[in-house]
Amino acid sequence: xxxxxxxxxxxxxxxxxxxxxxxxxxxxxxxxxxxxxxxxxxxxxxxxxxxxxxxxxxxxxxxxxxxxxxxxxxxxxxxxxxxxxxxxxxxxxxxxxxxxxxxxxxxxxxxxxxxxxxxxxxxxxxxxxxxxxxxxxxxxxxxxxxxxxxxxxxxxxxxxxxxxxxxxxxxxxxxxxxxxxxxxxxxxxxxxxxxxxxxxxxxxxxxxxxxxxxxxxxxxxxxxxxxxxxxxxxxxxxxxxxxxxxxxxxxxxxxxxxxxxxxxxxxxxxxxxxxxxxxxxxxxxxxxxxxxxxxxxxxxxxxx
Amino acid sequence: xxxxxxxxxxxxxxxxxxxxxxxxxxxxxxxxxxxxxxxxxxxxxxxxxxxxxxxxxxxxxxxxxxxxxxxxxxxxxxxxxxxxxxxxxxxxxxxxxxxxxxxxxxxxxxxxxxxxxxxxxxxxxxxxxxxxxxxxxxxxxxxxxxxxxxxxxxxxxxxxxxxxxxxxxxxxxxxxxxxxxxxxxxxxxxxxxxxxxxxxxxxxxxxxxxxxxxxxxxxxxxxxxxxxxxxxxxxxxxxxxxxxxxxxxxxxxxxxxxxxxxxxxxxxxxxxxxxxxxxxxxxxxxxxxxxxxxxxxxxxxx
Numbered sequence: 001x002x003x004x005x006x007x008x009x010x011x012x013x014x015x016x017x018x019x020x021x022x023x024x025x026x027x028x029x030x031x032x033x034x035x036x037x038x039x040x041x042x043x044x045x046x047x048x049x050x051x052x053x054x055x056x057x058x059x060x061x062x063x064x065x066x067x068x069x070x071x072x073x074x075x076x077x078x079x080x081x082x083x084x085x086x087x088x089x090x091x092x093x094x095x096x097x098x099x100x101x102x103x104x105x106x107x108x109x110x111x112x113x114x115x116x117x118x119x120x121x122x123x124x125x126x127x128x129x130x131x132x133x134x135x136x137x138x139x140x141x142x143x144x145x146x147x148x149x150x151x152x153x154x155x156x157x158x159x160x161x162x163x164x165x166x167x168x169x170x171x172x173x174x175x176x177x178x179x180x181x182x183x184x185x186x187x188x189x190x191x192x193x194x195x196x197x198x199x200x201x202x203x204x205x206x207x208x209x210x211x212x213x214x215x216x217x218x219x220x221x222x223x224x225x226x227x228x229x230x231x232x233x234x235x236x237x238x239x240x241x242x243x244x245x246x247x248x249x250x251x252x253x254x255x256x257x258x259x260x261x262x263x264x265x266x267x268x269x270x271x272x273x274x275x276x277x278x279x280x281x282x283x284x285x286x287x288x289x290x291x292x293x294x295x296x297x298x299x300x301x302x303x304x
Numbered sequence: 305x306x307x308x309x310x311x312x313x314x315x316x317x318x319x320x321x322x323x324x325x326x327x328x329x330x331x332x333x334x335x336x337x338x339x340x341x342x343x344x345x346x347x348x349x350x351x352x353x354x355x356x357x358x359x360x361x362x363x364x365x366x367x368x369x370x371x372x373x374x375x376x377x378x379x380x381x382x383x384x385x386x387x388x389x390x391x392x393x394x395x396x397x398x399x400x401x402x403x404x405x406x407x408x409x410x411x412x413x414x415x416x417x418x419x420x421x422x423x424x425x426x427x428x429x430x431x432x433x434x435x436x437x438x439x440x441x442x443x444x445x446x447x448x449x450x451x452x453x454x455x456x457x458x459x460x461x462x463x464x465x466x467x468x469x470x471x472x473x474x475x476x477x478x479x480x481x482x483x484x485x486x487x488x489x490x491x492x493x494x495x496x497x498x499x500x501x502x503x504x505x506x507x508x509x510x511x512x513x514x515x516x517x518x519x520x521x522x523x524x525x526x527x528x529x530x531x532x533x534x535x536x537x538x539x540x541x542x543x544x545x546x547x548x549x550x551x552x553x554x555x556x557x558x559x560x561x562x563x564x565x566x567x568x569x570x571x572x573x574x575x576x577x578x579x580x581x582x583x584x585x586x587x588x589x590x591x592x593x594x595x596x597x598x599x600x601x602x603x604x605x606x
Contacts, residue, residue, distance in 0.1 A: 012431050018509050019431025025418040027437055029478020030444045037455035038447065044455060052461050098339055104332050114592060115340045118347075121588040121595070122581055123538035125556045129577045130346040132563070133353060133570055141349055144366035173346070181599060234450050237540045241560050256450055263454050264545060275454045283451040290446070 044276040052272060064277035074278070076250060077258040081233060083164055084254065087171035088228040092221070094172065095179025102180065103187045113184065120177035128241035131170035132157065135242075157243055160251035167252060171238065175228075182220050190216035218301040226293060233286050236260065255282055347581075353574035354378050361571040378575035387572070388561070390550025397576050399551060400558035401583075407469050407543075407554060408536035411476030416529045419479035420521075423487030424513045428499050444481045457545055471546045472554075476536070483528045486598070490524040491517055527598030530591050534584060555580055 012019070045064055049057035068074050102112055119127065134140045135156035143153045156166040194212045203211060214221075236256040239246065246253035246261075253261075255278070263275035352368070353361055357375040360367075381387060382397045391399045425431065426438060460471045494517065502512045518525065543554040553561070559580050562573045588595060 015429055015509065016431040019425045019429035020433065020437075022421045022425035022429065022509070022513075023431065023434070023437055024422070026422045026444075026479035026481060026484050027440055029418075029475060030440065030481070033456065033475040033478070034444055034447060034452065037452045037459065040455035040458070041451050044458070052458060054458055054462065098336075101332050101335050101339075104328075105336055106329055107333060108336075112336045112340060114589075115343055117595070118343060118585070118588065121534055121584045123540065123556055123559075123584070125538075125540050125560045126577050126581050127346075129559065129563075129573060130350045133574065134346060134349060136570070139361065139363075139366060139570065141345075141366045173342070178599070181596065230448060234448060240544075241540075241563075259450065259453065260545075263457070272454050272458060279451045279454055283448045286448040286450075287446075 041276045041279055044273050045280050047273050049271055049273045051267065057273070060273075064274045065281070068274060068277050068281065073250065073253070073258060077253050077255045080164075080250070080252065081235065081254045081256075084167050084171070084235060084239075084252075085232040087168050087175060087235075088225075088232045090168065091172045091175035092179050092224055092228065095176045096183050096217075096221075098176065099180050099183035099187055102184050113181070116180045117177050119174045120181070122174075124174070124237040125241050127170070127174045128238045131166070131173070131238075132242045135166050135170075158248050160247065160249040163243065163247045163251040167239065167242070170242070171235075174238070179224055182224060183217060186217040186220035187213065215302040219303055222293075222297050222301045226290060229289050229293060230286060233282065233289070350574045350577050353570055354578045356571045356574075358569050358571050361569065361574070375571070378569075378571035379579075381572045382575040382579055388550050388558075392551065396550065396553070397555065397558050397579060400553050400555040401579075403552060404537055404555040407472050408533060411473050412529060412532045412536060414477040415479050415532060416483065416525060418477065419483035419528065420487050420518065420525060421513060422479055423484045424491050424509075424517055426484065426488045427491035427494075428496065428512075428517075429509060441481050441484060445485075453541075453545070460546065466546050467548045467552065468546075469552070472539075472542050476532075480532070483532065486528055487521070487524060490521055494520055523594065523597060526591070527594040530587065530594050531598045534587065537584065 044054070044057070046059055046061060047057040048060045048063070098116065102109060102116070105112065134142055137143060137153055137155050137158075140156075142156065147153060154162050156162045190213060194216070195208060198208045198212050234256050235254050239252045239254050239257050240260070243252040246257055259275050259278045259282070262270035262278060263272050352370055355374045355376070355378070356370045357372050357377060360370060360372045360375075361378075382395070384395050384398075386393050386396055388396045390396065426434065456471065457466070460466050465471060498516060499512055502516055507515070538556065539554075540556045540560065543557045544560075547553060547557060559576050562576050
């Protein structure tokens with residue numbers, strides 16, 4: 001009698017306690033290492049903080065934000081991020097093409113798949129080093145190929161005109177692997193019967209691609225675009241390793257690179273408060289773009 | 305006669321179609337070979353550079369082959385020399401490699417365990433606030449990481465924990481949202497009858513998790529463990545921000561700093577890059593199945 005009463009009161013019984021206990025650790029980790037810093041970032045962005053001394057900070061309202069929006073370098077870094085961001089759509093389109101070829105291939109497909117995925121397991125630093133060497137002005141293969149065709153050597157990683165090209169080329173090389181793997185799996189899962197039906201209706205291969213293939217892989221495309229946007233707006237490591245201090249004229253100074261410099265390099269000039277403001281602006285930007293992508297997805301993503 | 309010609313043209317037509325098909329297969333194959341070369345050439349170039357002498361790597365003009373013969377000098381420097389003067393005479397790069405293992409292995413194993421336990425609870429147990437917890441977990445995946453950078457640094461700075469491995473190790477031990485989702489999905493697929501009958505046998509939920517679920521999920525756990533390890537091994541921004549002492553550098557940090565210490569010796573930098581890549585390539589080739597399983601399912605089913 002008492003037991004049933006108890007059971008009624010604690011609907012879940014022992015299992016409830018154990019369940020919370022089991023499930024809790026990652027949640028706890030998030031609260032400590034995610035949510036708390038997030039609130040701190042918002043708070044700091046409204047303060048003036050000397051060095052890293054949070055205890056000597058004072059609230060200054062929106063001053064950091066207004067300073068940030070008046071800074072040329074801030075707008076330039078946003079532009080650099082977006083211009084270099086074309087790496088993402090280019091990678092996805094090329095990855096889709098390669099995946100398509102991969103799925104039509106008959107001999108050695110497994111080996112090709114293994115090779116194509118290699119860049120994914122390589123660290124951003126190692127990949128950046130490889131490309132830094134290949135884009136080297138004097139000894140790199142790329143300038144060597146150009147000069148053998150009669151062209152002139154270019155300072156790929158220093159001259160602002162060429163930096164973007166170098167970053168997009170190397171970025172596409174590294175960014176395609178993940179897309180190829182996922183697209184290849186997705187293409188494989190598009191039911192063959194749909195293609196048969198389209199053929200019977202007289203659809204050519206182009207029409208088939210847009211009416212059968214694209215809708216069939218749209219969830220994968222959406223997933224990759226979402227991840228791609230988040231990654232593209234926070235691109236940093238490869239710029240940091242490949243370019244000395246963001247290259248000439250700061251042509252390779254992405255938004256996160258600028259944030260890094262504000263907080264950890266030119267702390268004296270900018271400080272952690274301004275860096276926090278920049279991080280909030282970036283985060284809001286990312287959330288807005290992801291949200292727009294999500295809303296638009298209702299028109300082009302088809303779940304079965 | 306008439307009949308015969310018809311047959312003739314059909315066979316001809318068939319042969320033509322077949323020829324077109326073969327041609328198409330060759331074109332597809334050729335394209336894939338071309339793309340495979342594009343993927344592989346950077347690796348080839350960095351490898352031959354690593355085998356060049358310092359003088360050859362710094363001589364004008366590019367070559368597809370070490371003209372002065374294969375030299376192991378660069379590897380010797382990377383594997384045995386204290387190139388920074390900060391690792392007490394030991395190899396800076398090898399110190400970095402060992403540091404990386406120290407930093408990455410414990411959080412990978414512990415984080416896998418906590419993620420799996422949490423995933424099991426979400427898949428097979430009933431408890432209050434389950435939906436709220438799950439939503440919070442979903443939410444964590446949507447917060448841009450960039451926002452945490454400065455405040456976490458400040459917190460660790462106040463706690464005197466910068467230039468230690470604490471910021472690189474401890475957060476990962478609490479598990480990762482993506483791993484929880486993946487493993488939850490996997491455990492969800494294991495029949496609940498198994499859990500129910502174990503309950504009747506008097507097994508606790510811990511017992512069910514540890515003696516039934518974990519042994520049944522070897523592949524899924526390996527996939528998540530490997531992805532976690534690779535992510536940690538390749539991580540750069542964390543070490544860059546927190547670790548300042550040269551003898552605490554991780555491998556990636558040591559590698560990224562080589563351009564500063566060896567600005568003109570590309571043979572050494574190339575050898576360092578090759579050494580840094582080898583462990584990942586071995587893991588990838590040995591455990592390719594788990595990689596692809598882990599990624600394909602994480603990507604498509606979440």
